Amino acid sequence: MPWTTESIVAAAGRYLTPSYKNAPIVFARGEGPWNIAQDGARYLDFSAGVAVNGLGHNHPDLVAAIASQAGRLIHQSNYWHNEHAVPLAADLCDRFERAALACAGVTLQARAFFCNSGGEGTEAAVKLARRYHSRVRNRPRPGIVTVKGSFHGRTYAAMSATAQPKYQDGFEPLVPGFRYAEFGNLDSIAAQIDDTVGAVFIEVVQGEGGVCVPPPGFFRSLRQLCDERGVLLGLDEVQTGFGRTGTLFAFEQEGIAPDLLWLAKALGGGIPIGAVLARQEVAQALQPGTHATTFGANALVTYVGRVVLGVLDRDDLVGNAARMGDYLLARLRDRLGAHSRVVDIRGRGLMCGVQLRGDVPAVIGGCRAGGLLVSLAGTDVVRMTPPLIVDRSHIDFAVDKLADALA
Ligand SMILES: Cc1ncc(COP(=O)(O)O)c(C=O)c1O
Structure with a gap:
């Protein structure tokens, strides 16, 4: 047929x-x-x-990149290096560091973890934030505040982070520890933060929630609040990243630098790849054996990511x-x-x-x-x-x- x-x-x-x-x-x-x-x-x-x-x-550049890399090496495990994962990590970290310095005057050193999708980026970010507090700071603060109308993916922690009942309906029990506040409302976020909360996760512009743009100055105040309370600020730039909002990262227009951010979608131009970027102090929470994924960082997807970034720059x-x-x-x-x-x-x-x-x-x-x-x-x-x-x-x-x- x-x-x-x-x-x-x-x-x-x-x-x-x-x-x-x-x-x-x-x-x-x-x-x-x-x-x-x-x-x-x-x-x-x-x-x-x-x-x-x-x-x-x-x-054409993407098609040629996929064809040429597929003919050289598609996949190897994370037991070894390939020619592209580290160069792509270096490029992404460098761009994050330069953006943080230029828009917020913040000097930081970043590290990258590669995954395969936006939802996996959220999962890694949740694990990173929790393990950072429990093993680097030696004081567990598992709570994470997200905001209503958000979208962070469909896997369990990502769905639990997504503060929209329609995505959670029938899937209870959810991953515990998530608290929900209002987008663009600093007081409502502040009210959810106590000493069991270790992070605020938020999109810079809410995508699935209805293309909601933050009020002016909101992210600067949020950054200050997170600093005062010892809480990580994690930005979900899965949809906003890689130029979508007119700057490489959407946070650049807010004059702040996050502690961690995660990216997916446009990085591969259609090939599944995601990345979590975190400040060095936070990133060290993911010691060997704590987090991994089979396909993440393989030669094909990371080469494509490099080519996508190159075309963004060149054109x-x-x-x-x-x-x-x-x-x-x-x-x-x-x-x-x-x-x-x-x-x-x-x-x-x-x-x-x-x-x-x-x-x-x-x-x-x-x-x-x-x-x-x-x-x-x-x-x-x-x-x-x-x-x-x-x-x-x-x-x-x-x-x-x-x-x-x-x-
Ligand atoms: C902001 C944001 N985070 C996470 C995700 C989930 O990404 P994925 O569908 O690749 O798991 C999406 C998808 O639309 C998204 O827009």
Whole structure:
């Protein structure tokens, strides 16, 4: 039986767990910011695999990197080194250190742990924070404060950190020790911190929660609060990292340096890789045997990470994200700001949300029918996270299609 669009869609309902609500499209190819379905229909991808395809689809450098490294060495265990994991760690740590110095005047030395996804980054961050207090500071402080509307992944500690009941429903008992406060509200976070709490974990811009941008000065006050209480500040930059918000790391725009941060999504441009970066004092908590993953840091994924960073630099894609982000926000506000269904238009860089009244999934379906892929964030936000390679013509197309879908 040939696997046509119809037979794939039908068999999905028989063979896959019903975990995903897939639209009945089968993508066969990608071309820059475009996704091309099996039937030849072209869609402008303003989701970018939920902020993964920063370089767009099938970027020639990425394709060449995967092919060449696959021909040399794909995987080895963490018992040995390969040629790329340490250089990628050095590059990421160097970028974290330089960013911390430039934006906050903080001198730090960082170390990296590689994993395979954002959720695994959260898991590693939870273990790191807890073991740092129990074994480096010799005073257990297992509590971790996260904020409502957050999203940190679907594995157990990550789901327990995710302060949204809909993701936790039916999976109880959760991992103990998580406490929830309000995003952007320092008093509510302060109220959750006592001497059993060792860390605050937070996204700089909430992605899945609805593209929520922090109020000005919030992160500086939070940094100060964490310092006063001896609590680690951990930033989940899984979605915001690698230029998405117009700077390499989103924290750079807040004038603070975290104690640890974790990254995934765009680092591999579609190849699964994640990384936790932590200050040296914190990172030493992960002594041999305390944490590991089979695939993390293999030669293929870490080489791809190096190439992604190289292309970001060479093509000034972080700068492009800042410029195109401004243009996208301005065009959305200009075209849709006065629309009766629009509640708010917000974002940072190429991470934009249009909050709507009424049936938002229907609007997203309307965009798709017009050839534009966007995703839902929260319950009522159309989220745009296009590849960082987009130009004005792509943005004009997307804004037109969203306007059409709203009409
Ligand atoms: C901020 C944030 N953290 C963690 C995750 C989980 O990442 P993954 O799906 O790769 O496990 C996501 C995914 O959307 C995310 O946006």
